[in-house]
Amino acid sequence: MSTFPTLRVDRSSPVPLYHQVAEQLERSIVDGVLKPGERIVNEVALADTLGLSRPTMRQAISTLVDKGLLVRKRGVGTQVVQSQIRRSVELTSLNDDLLAGGRAPHTLVLRLELIESDETASRQLQLAAGDPVWAVERVRFVGDEPLALMCNRLPASIVDLSVVDLSLTGLYAQLRASGVHVRVAHQTISSRRATSYEARLLNERKGSPLLTMDRTAFDDKGRAIESGSHVYRPDLYSFEVTLVDR
Amino acid sequence: MSTFPTLRVDRSSPVPLYHQVAEQLERSIVDGVLKPGERIVNEVALADTLGLSRPTMRQAISTLVDKGLLVRKRGVGTQVVQSQIRRSVELTSLNDDLLAGGRAPHTLVLRLELIESDETASRQLQLAAGDPVWAVERVRFVGDEPLALMCNRLPASIVDLSVVDLSLTGLYAQLRASGVHVRVAHQTISSRRATSYEARLLNERKGSPLLTMDRTAFDDKGRAIESGSHVYRPDLYSFEVTLVDR
């Protein structure tokens, strides 16, 4: 009677079982096999048919609940959220975002130099004043249109940017390649008028509204590894956020 | 040698054990008892001293990892993130946010009426065109300053707003009181110029930059229950988002 998708797990795979299940469920949802509002089979039965334990099955479902794709209700069941927007913000650089969107971006590096940390950078990166930091300033293009102006500061002790080509790969890709794993980022999103400098670089008028994002990123040791001040053209960019309660 | 905080659990309390532990750990972190960069006691030992099982202890730590307060690294341990900004966005209404901030806000209700759903609302709320929806329009003040202009649409079948006083409580509080539990919200944040209408209401100039937030919210049955279009004065409001990888 039910058209519930057939799930499979490969126990010889290095991919965790809960992740395998979560991926298949997610694909079923975005592909429309599981329709918005539909109730999925209960945890116990699902674990049973897959030969998994209930905690493992539960962990799989939990990842999709955290992503905002499913909602659970005690005594009732688990249902697909009735939403058509499925993309959520992941912790990636803008570069990855745009590549995923199909349009190949490119980057103009305006500045890349080693400077002494000013007060702002020292506070955000938890450094002593005067410690060496990288100062990076870039303009991101999509096609021929400038999209964002990005100013970043990174502790020089973390990574050596002198040899990298930031016009080809994103900052986060470079960090990954250097063995730095970004785990947490705090972002503050707001808006303000463009300065004349920003307006010139972004092909806008002075005073036009810009979307601003200030970010501090941390690695898997809890160290602050990057602080950034980005401004975006709001007609070309927006932030997608999914909030989940409980 | 270590000044690790003493944790306690009350097994007679209805509050889940993992939640009790998570709360105490979080308080220790924000109070500075656990300092940024500090490594916390490993899961097994911590579970042991509290008389808990490891999964329960792990669940407690996981909530703080998801909040961006802790980072875990296999083979190494769990450390406090070196950040000073600790507040994160929860899934609450603006009202709750501001109340928590100490400043008592008030609200001016410009419009509250039952209309036939237009195409936009029908799509976002998954309704048939012409279905009755509530149209709400409000201005939120902080002190004497207007902060935000909020337009919302809600299916009339979900809640009866004709009897409520939205100038006293927030929309989400009213939904809770009506037995509707908001679980998931998708938000899109961007920016644009103020229209003359918005400028007049928000005490700004026409064309000045505004922070925009478009939201669709879902309840614990996965139903779309609210869609909102809010504009904020960027000098008075910003969004804080914490992203966590893995």
Added chain:
DNA sequence: AACATCATTATGTCAGGACAAAGCCTTGAC
């Protein structure tokens, strides 16, 4: 002195079971 190997430590994954609590529906009393 440089390098590979191994042991240690901590988190990551998974099993299988138990009871609690919330929602919903059926049943039964009035």
Added chain:
DNA sequence: GTCAAGGCTTTGTCCTGACATAATGATGTT
């Protein structure tokens, strides 16, 4: 016919136990 009581389903919480895997530092070899 209405309402309350009780039973069923399903998720929420918690337990004990086990092995896998990544990171680190110590050890031993060349």
